[in-house]
Amino acid sequence: xxxxxxxxxxEQANRLDQVGDKKRVLRFWQTARxxxxxxALEYMQFGGDHLRPLVFLTSIEYPAAPPWGFCIDAAxxxxxxxxxxxxxFGASQPVSxxxxxxxxIEAFLEEAGLxxxxxxxxxxxxxxxARIALKSHRVALSVFANCVFNRDVMGEFRPAWFxxxxxxxxxxRGGARISLGAIRQAGRQFGSQSFYQTCFQxxxxxxxxxxxxxxxxxxxxxxxxxxxxxxxxxxxxxSLKGDPLLTDDLFGSIxxxxxxxxxxxxxxxxxxxxxxxxLSIPVSYLTSGDILVPYQSGTELLGLLKNRVAA
Numbered sequence: 001x002x003x004x005x006x007x008x009x010x011e012q013a014n015r016l017d018q019v020g021d022k023k024r025v026l027r028f029w030q031t032a033r034x035x036x037x038x039x040a041l042e043y044m045q046f047g048g049d050h051l052r053p054l055v056f057l058t059s060i061e062y063p064a065a066p067p068w069g070f071c072i073d074a075a076x077x078x079x080x081x082x083x084x085x086x087x088x089f090g091a092s093q094p095v096s097x098x099x100x101x102x103x104x105i106e107a108f109l110e111e112a113g114l115x116x117x118x119x120x121x122x123x124x125x126x127x128x129x130a131r132i133a134l135k136s137h138r139v140a141l142s143v144f145a146n147c148v149f150n151r152d153v154m155g156e157f158r159p160a161w162f163x164x165x166x167x168x169x170x171x172x173r174g175g176a177r178i179s180l181g182a183i184r185q186a187g188r189q190f191g192s193q194s195f196y197q198t199c200f201q202x203x204x205x206x207x208x209x210x211x212x213x214x215x216x217x218x219x220x221x222x223x224x225x226x227x228x229x230x231x232x233x234x235x236x237x238x239s240l241k242g243d244p245l246l247t248d249d250l251f252g253s254i255x256x257x258x259x260x261x262x263x264x265x266x267x268x269x270x271x272x273x274x275x276x277x278x279l280s281i282p283v284s285y286l287t288s289g290d291i292l293v294p295y296q297s298g299t300e301l302l303g304l305l306k307n308r309v310a311a
Contacts, residue, residue, distance in 0.1 A: 047080030059123030
């Protein structure tokens with residue numbers, strides 16, 4: 001992990017830090033150089049280094065940090081918040097697949113010297129989070145949020161045209177370019193606020209989050225809409241086409257939890273619960289939100305995590 005030339009590590013900094021005490025009050029994104037290949041990985045840290053790391057692996061739906069208020073509440077509850085933009089997003093360099101993503105993030109955790117981590121994988125980050133959960137000795141609890149696992153969820157997407165765009169992405173590289181171009185055009189034409197409210201319409205909590213945090217959603221759109229067609233296709237393929245890693249009882253001996261929102265559909269709930277049972281993952285529902293459930297129900301999430309840590 002390298003700092004800029006002639007810059008020493010600031011007092012009270014961990015081994016990744018280039019911001020120093022600013023991270024106590026700002027959600028400041030910075031770029032670490034990680035691993036043997038010195039690969040760029042963009043991350044945000046909020047809170048003192050003495051706090052227990054609460055690490056979010058962000059998703060294609062929302063490659064942004066939790067709101068400032070959540071970060072404050074987390075610090076008061078004893079957690080220091082990290083958000084990691086996975087390879088292909090923002091300043092994070094692309095890699096060739098999900099296993100390489102997991103290896104790079106594991107290197108980040110190692111080089112940062114983090115331990116007793118609570119790792120929250122959101123949406124399309126779940127295949128990466130699953131691999132880290134199985135391998136990393138630094139992760140004490142893995143939380144899978146808005147997770148598909150191995151099931152067909154194409155009929156769950158609203159509106160129907162959005163589901164068709166996702167299906168087109170999975171068919172070919174040309175289809176991925178066309179569908180990503182259509183989404184970019186929709187965002188430019190109607191604005192990111194309208195786009196997100198349309199695509200998150202099945203959850204009143206998700207829509208409420210979009211309206212309540214326009215700055216965060218604008219940032220999420222800026223990062224997500226700038227990805228390459230290759231990253232776009234890779235994200236959807238690893239999330240929606242089934243993961244051969246996910247064999248029966250895979251997490252039977254791994255401390256983990258799968259969360260979803262009560263506002264999601266009954267068909268989503270039944271499939272989610274069936275896959276969690278197959279994989280031996282406990283399930284918990286939060287009150288509000290679906291795609292954005294860990295952010296929209298952040299206070300509940302922190303309470304749930306405190307209870308799990310104390311148990």
